[in-house]
Amino acid sequence: MNRQQDREIEQWLEELSAMEDERKMTAKQLQIVRSAVDIFSEKGYAAASTSEIAQRAGVAEGTIFRHYKTKKELLLSIVTPLMSRLVAPFIIRNFQAVLSAQYETFEEFLRAVIENRIDFARKHMKVIKILIQEIPFQPDLKKAFLEQVGAPVGSRIREIMVYYQEKGQLSKEIKPETALRFMASTIMGLFAEKFLLFPDRPWDEQAATDELIQLILHGMGADSK
Amino acid sequence: MNRQQDREIEQWLEELSAMEDERKMTAKQLQIVRSAVDIFSEKGYAAASTSEIAQRAGVAEGTIFRHYKTKKELLLSIVTPLMSRLVAPFIIRNFQAVLSAQYETFEEFLRAVIENRIDFARKHMKVIKILIQEIPFQPDLKKAFLEQVGAPVGSRIREIMVYYQEKGQLSKEIKPETALRFMASTIMGLFAEKFLLFPDRPWDEQAATDELIQLILHGMGADSK
Amino acid sequence: MNRQQDREIEQWLEELSAMEDERKMTAKQLQIVRSAVDIFSEKGYAAASTSEIAQRAGVAEGTIFRHYKTKKELLLSIVTPLMSRLVAPFIIRNFQAVLSAQYETFEEFLRAVIENRIDFARKHMKVIKILIQEIPFQPDLKKAFLEQVGAPVGSRIREIMVYYQEKGQLSKEIKPETALRFMASTIMGLFAEKFLLFPDRPWDEQAATDELIQLILHGMGADSK
Amino acid sequence: MNRQQDREIEQWLEELSAMEDERKMTAKQLQIVRSAVDIFSEKGYAAASTSEIAQRAGVAEGTIFRHYKTKKELLLSIVTPLMSRLVAPFIIRNFQAVLSAQYETFEEFLRAVIENRIDFARKHMKVIKILIQEIPFQPDLKKAFLEQVGAPVGSRIREIMVYYQEKGQLSKEIKPETALRFMASTIMGLFAEKFLLFPDRPWDEQAATDELIQLILHGMGADSK
DNA sequence: AATGAATGAGCTTTCATTCAT
DNA sequence: TATGAATGAAAGCTCATTCAT
Secondary structure, rough: OHHHHHHHHHHHHHHHHHHHHOOOHHHHHHHHHHHHHHHHHHHHOOOOHHHHHHHHHHHHHHHHHOOOOHHHHHHHHHHHHHHEEEEEEEHOHHHHHHHHHHHOOHHHHHHHHHHHHHHHHHHHHHHHHHHHHHHHHHHHHHHHHHHHHHHHHHHHHHHHHHHHHHHOOOOOOHHHHHHHHHHHHHHHHHHHHHHHHHOOOOOOOHHHHHHHHHHHHHHHHOOOO | HHHHHHHHHHHHHHHHHHHHOOOOOOOHHHHHHHHHHHHHHOOOOOOHHHHHHHHOOOOOOOHHHHHOHHHHHHHHHHHHHHHHHHHHHHOOOHHHHHHHOOOOOOOHHHHHHHHHHHHHHHHHHHHHHHHHHHHHHHHHHHHHHHHHHHHHHHHHHHHHHHHHHHHOOOOOOOOHHHHHHHHHHHHHHHHHHHHHHHOOOOHHHHHHHHHHHHHHHHOOOOOOO | OOHHHHHHHHHHHHHHHHHHHHOOOHHHHHHHHHHHHHHHHOOOOOOOOHHHHHHHHHOOHHHHHHHHOOHHHHHHHHHHHHHHHHHHOOOOOOOOHHHHOOOOHHHHHHHHHHOOOOOOOHOHHHHHHHHHHOOOOHHHHEEEEEEHHHHHHHHHHHHHHHHHHHHOOOOOOOOHHHHHHHHHHHHHHHHHHHHHHHOOOOOHHHHHHHHHHHHHHHOOOOOOO | OHHHHHHHHOOOOHHHHHHHOOOOHHHHHHHHHHHHHHHHHHOOOOOOEEEEEHHOOOOOOHHHHHOOOOOHHHHHHHHHHHHHHHHHHHHHOOHHHHHHHHHHOOOHHHHHHHHHHHHHHHHHHHHHHHHHHHHOOOOHHHHHHHHHHHHHHHHHHHHHHHHHHHOOOOOOOOHHHHHHHHHHHHHHHHHHHHHHEEEEEEEEHHHHHHHHHHHHHHOOOOOOO
């Protein structure tokens, strides 16, 4: 199994979950969702008005409420599917086998994950922004996030770390929770800078990724090439 | 100059800027600000209503608008002073002298800064949360943040890094912008975990700080003790 | 063409422009307009509250703003159509032909116009009152009035005066602007007395009209019968 | 008695009543009144806010209410004195003697009155505007106006007309009420044109006055010189 | 006499949601 | 399924007025 195959699997997982949602949508409904994503991410959930969403979707106000009982249900319908797509690559069955077959070193693994998630994040930037913005204010969202994302990813990370620690490539001192937070926050930091603070400033994505990987690897006491 | 003195300076800077704002406030106005901070951080700026703010402040709704022309002005009056307090420790005159007199190693310096900012952040958690939540939606806030916080802190970090790089304690490969983002995002990651995601889970602050410092030091290629 | 026909044309013009406005109104919207006319003319635009308008219209307050973005738009929607109706009789194509066919003397013409406009004014008293009251405070209204009413009526009056001056029935010394103002202000003076100052005092409309016509005719140096 | 003396009397009457009002005013109160006159005439009574009045007067909000119990009392304090000044020249004792001594012809009299009132109106334009605008909406104002202005001026006009009718200079057919309305409305029409509709257009005051006098004289069947 | 902070009722306007068509 | 008129609660904000200083 090589990187090409990996990408295909990921692709496939994405399509799968995406289709589940969108397959049975009417054209109007799709427009509503798209318009909602735009406006939620532009002005925030609370400041977005259903009438503006309807207008930008080219749809009557009432139509939104035919598909979603409340404005909040519309939010959840947008943000919940993202979560499963977010964890998809970590849920492949027989993960460890995949791992050992595929990534000789922790660095290889890390690079694969980061590149993959950067791809993903770029595609779903708006919805991710909505999710992160709303988690602090919506307890049910927070709960769903911890259960559906936090827990499974957490346990995967644990397995992975043990795997590479036993291979002697990773310091045993660092706790998996800390490592997860460390990785997640540095990645999200990169995103905050590139997409939120300076969206107009051009950047060399490859270089930034390399740099980031070095920071994480060193930080976690893994030997770089 | 020792840590004790450092804390005193910081203290003094804080008081100074705080007093400027609050000195001439009436009792009611203070209540309004406090109530607004609470509610903005609980439900977000857009979802907070001036009537609820007034109610919790024990004040008539009109009173808010006697002191602040608009709801947004109230937001800014809360969030703008935070910025100057945020950068205060970096603006001390003769910073380099202070530095060399005080911190032998980069690690010492890093520890001092992180502990200091953790102190600060704990004290001002709510307002920081408001600021971060609103920056993506308020262009003027974002601009003010970049100018008043980003720029000065950025140039300080540059000086500091050169200083310790020349002392041979810091890898020369890392760019200051990247370093700043790296440090900021790991620190904020810690905060997001401890205060937003699991505010009820007890934690050993000292241990977390030590851990964080090691991650940063290693990540940036500084030799740990 | 006789007076009967003239009245029919006028009638038709009225209906025409009225229908344009009201045809596509919902029942509720019509109630809103009616109620707004009443209340604006009773207390003045600024002192009228949308909530009172809604209440008297038997409609929810929000309904007003579904049809008119602002209170001012509601005012304009009431007052603007009046202007076109006000000038309608002066805009008939081939006016001069009508004139010569119809009115042998200036007095006849004057009598026709005055009676006609008194009819009109009685029907639209409230809206006229609103218009006159608000013109001094709303620059856009004033502009619209001058362009849509002042200019066309002015140039018609000019034509008419030349016509009767050449017939030797009208002094050539008087300027058309002055004549227009003279006629308009005496007519409006009559209205102010009868409808504003003493609305409860009964009056002989025919006698008052005759009297008024004599005053104007003599004032303008036209020979009375 | 000549025109010079007449002017002096008028002057004196004016001062007298003016002083009554303003003599005991503090500087602040005067500023309040001036500011109120400006703002009432600019935006209308209902749309003027006491806070704006206070601000333009350079006075605290509360100060207004120290002098005037309510906003309406402020309005009345401005508009009521105008009424007495408006009728002052008609109330001179022994009016008929003055008349016969002074004005040989009705035209002379008319010219004197009109010139005098134009003088007056120019000086008090703003307050007159306020009065006229508010009369339709304030029953007590209307009542005061009819009693203090309408009645005395009406009876004076009656005397005057009889006087000149007996001198054979004035048609006996016209009713004094009608004559009063006719004169008032043509004068006010001139004012509306010159001060409200086209305040920026320059005009020859003397010519306009002459023209107006001719219109009135002819209209009323008085022989012009 | 003058201030200006405080009030609470009321303002215009927006909003999420309902429902007859 | 889709519409859009209608709703009424609630939003942000203004206002005339009061009162302790």
